[in-house]
Structures are given as C-alpha cells and as structure tokens.
Amino acid sequence: MRQLISSGAPWEPIVGYSRAVRVGNVVEVACTTAQDGDVVTGSDTYTQTKRVLERIAMAPTQAGASLEDVVRTRMFVTDISQWEAVGRAHGEVFGEIRPVTSMVEVKALIDPRLVVEIEATAIISA
Template sequence: MTRQLISSGAPWEPVVGYSRAVRVGNVVEVAGTTAQDGDAVTGSDAYAQTKRVLEKIGEALAAAGASFEHVVRTRMFVTDIRAWEAIGRAHGEVFGTIRPATTMVQVAALIDPRLLVEIEATAIITE
C-alpha cells in the first residue's frame, strides 16, 4: 500500500518528524491541529480558534483526497473545558450531519499558551 505524506509546510515538521496528515489506502489520519499560523495564532477565543483548526483540517483532508464527509472520528484537546459549548458549536457547524465519533478532553497545556484547542481527525474514504 502506498503511504502519502501531507505537509503543511511548517518548519518544525521535519525537526519533530511528523506530517500534517498521512494517507494509507483509504484511511487518512490528520495530526493534532491548532490555530497556530507561523508565529501568530488565529483567533483569540475558543470558537474562532476551532473554526481555524477545522479550516486547516479541511485543507489537509483535501490534499489527501478526502473531505469532511469522510471523517469518522475527531479528538478535541482543550485547555479549558468550560469553553466546550463554543468549541462544540464550531465543530457542529462542520460536522452536524456527518456526526463522527468525538472525544473532548481538557489538557493542562498546549505547545503555545495562546492555544486553546487542538483537534485530530480520522477519515475513511469509502468511494
């Protein structure tokens, strides 16, 4: 089976040794994705950051030949579980009818203190 590596172009991908997404066969795994864009963080609140994260996940899925409709699982890591409604609302705007299996957990911190949410996704391409 062919292994397709999708890069976001982030300078730390080769240093850390990871890809934004990996496709093997009909499965696409999207790595933990945040609202960090270079040195900036897009969005100062959990809702805005979640919207940006999902945009970036959508771009990674497209590069792998998939779309949101193929997503079967998401995992959300948040720094303040009290923001669950705002994060959930943004997630629901994308996945409302798709309804992947989803987990949301609070974590002590993400890699940059400005980051409020990180999301992973798994997609299975059925066509």
C-alpha cells in the first residue's frame, strides 16, 4: 500500500510530488524548508533549521510514524560555515535519536531567502 501525504502546497500537483510517502513501514519526507506559503520563518540559519525540523516532525506523524522512527536526515545548506547553527538545532531534536545524517553545501535553494533544506527517512518498527 502506498500512502501519499500532502502539505496542501499549490505546487505539489504542478511539480508532481508529495510532502511524504509511506510504503510499508518506510516513510520518506521530502526536502523541507522554512517557507510557509510566501512567508519564510527566520532570516538566520538556526531559526530556519528549527522551523524546518518542526515541519518535518508533522509528516511522519501523518503517516503513523514519529521522530523516534527517523533513521536518516540529509541537510542542504547554502553556507557550510553555518554548520554549527544547523547542527545545534538538529541535535536539539535528534540528540537522543541520532539518525545517520549528511550536511552538504549547495549553491542555492529555490528562494534566495532560504538557507537550509532537510529531508528525512523514517522506518516504523513492526
């Protein structure tokens, strides 16, 4: 069974993607930013990362998972020198869960106000 989770964003059907997809006990959460409609939460890396992680936490829940089920995160940042701010926010959420992760610097994100984008994979324990 394939469960599609939507955020209701108008570009989901245009681009052809889901906020998250659950197949069996695996939940994949799409790359997530601090953008809510036209608003970007925070101009600094730490605040944006906190908002991204809040948004990520919602998707697994809708699919019957929790943050404790997250086994991987991938972090994309526009300025790798800000890794400590991203890492601190990530550690506040995942410090005990400790999924595998990567942090990669990218040239740009879809909106120049955005500085971090994160995706996650969760595996629901049977």
